[in-house]
Amino acid sequence: MEEFDNTMIGRGRDAIDMIIDPDSLQENVIGSYVFDPEYGMGAVVGTIKLEGRDATVIANDAQTFSDRFPVVFGGIIGLEEGYKMATAVYRTMEADADKPMEEKRPIVLIVDTPGNGPGKMEEIAGMNKSTGSYQLALAEARKAGHPIVAIVIGRAISGAFLCHGLQADHILALSKDYGTMIHVMPLTSISRITKMDIERLEELSTSNPVFAAGVDFFYKLGGVQEVVNKVEDMREVIIRHINEIYAIKAAGQFEKLGPWGRGLLGEERGGRTHRLKAMAQMNAEYETVADKYINA
Numbered sequence: 629m630e631e632f633d634n635t636m637i638g639r640g641r642d643a644i645d646m647i648i649d650p651d652s653l654q655e656n657v658i659g660s661y662v663f664d665p666e667y668g669m670g671a672v673v674g675t676i677k678l679e680g681r682d683a684t685v686i687a688n689d690a691q692t693f694s695d696r697f698p699v700v701f702g703g704i705i706g707l708e709e710g711y712k713m714a715t716a717v718y719r720t721m722e723a724d725a726d727k728p729m730e731e732k733r734p735i736v737l738i739v740d741t742p743g744n745g746p747g748k749m750e751e752i753a754g755m756n757k758s759t760g761s762y763q764l765a766l767a768e769a770r771k772a773g774h775p776i777v778a779i780v781i782g783r784a785i786s787g788a789f790l791c792h793g794l795q796a797d798h799i800l801a802l803s804k805d806y807g808t809m810i811h812v813m814p815l816t817s818i819s820r821i822t823k824m825d826i827e828r829l830e831e832l833s834t835s836n837p838v839f840a841a842g843v844d845f846f847y848k849l850g851g852v853q854e855v856v857n858k859v860e861d862m863r864e865v866i867i868r869h870i871n872e873i874y875a876i877k878a879a880g881q882f883e884k885l886g887p888w889g890r891g892l893l894g895e896e897r898g899g900r901t902h903r904l905k906a907m908a909q910m911n912a913e914y915e916t917v918a919d920k921y922i923n924a
Contacts, residue, residue: 636806647676647685656673668709671712671713672686673685705792707755721769735769737778739781740780740782740784743785743787759788775797776797777799779799784810789812801847802856803857
């Protein structure tokens with residue numbers, strides 16, 4: 629096998645073709661809305677079909693370079709990309725606004741991003757508002773009934789994964805054998821913030837999923853619902869999870885999905901054993917002082 633074939637890093641468009649019904653991508657088209665193809669070129673959005681059902685796809689295009697925004701390359705989510713992805717979600721909701729929950733089209737997120745655009749222009753113009761709008765859009769779509777499945781095919785790094793993935797109902801990831809990397813923060817940054825020695829953090833990262841990076845650790849934390857061991861299985865697994873999400877939402881069990889569901893799953897898998905205890909203690913401590921602030 630060629631080295632390029634043993635990884636999906638940088639191959640967001642290839643992943644789309646592997647997942648969708650053949651030749652069903654209508655790029656830059658969602659419902660009656662048509663995107664400007666020159667806008668947010670690092671993001672691929674459009675309508676696809678999965679087993680004949682309309683769905684929305686949102687992916688990174690790591691092969692695109694933006695002349696207007698030089699920091700956007702290699703799958704980075706820039707200012708325009710964040711807004712484009714958010715708009716794709718809102719146009720999806722608009723297209724299905726009058727449909728019952730069981731007919732809301734799924735949204736498939738294909739994740740391969742090394743981070744957000746770190747440029748001066750992006751920071752001045754409000755990069756945080758762009759990525760925040762995308763997170764909010766996904767949360768609203770999830771609560772409106774759209775099944776949202778994210779699959780990490782390459783890199784899912786820091787704030788870019790926060791906006792492009794973590795608001796999904798279910799998160800899937802290709803096996804680490806494909807070079808897949810999920811990483812919240814490098815140990816050097818954790819050391820700077822926590823004032824812990826880097827040597828101690830390196831020791832913790834071998835056994836503690838909170839400090840470690842990678843697919844297997846995130847699986848234990850509940851952050852990854854299922855690890856996909858073969859590229860050829862991506863389509864089948866995504867469709868299965870979409871159907872599971874439809875059933876869970878039809879039963880009104882929304883707490884089993886999204887960020888809250890991942891917390892419960894992490895506890896079940898032994899990766900987040902103190903989460904609910906910490907939350908209960910914080911709530912109890914808040915209750916003892918709440919009236920001093922609420923009625924002030």
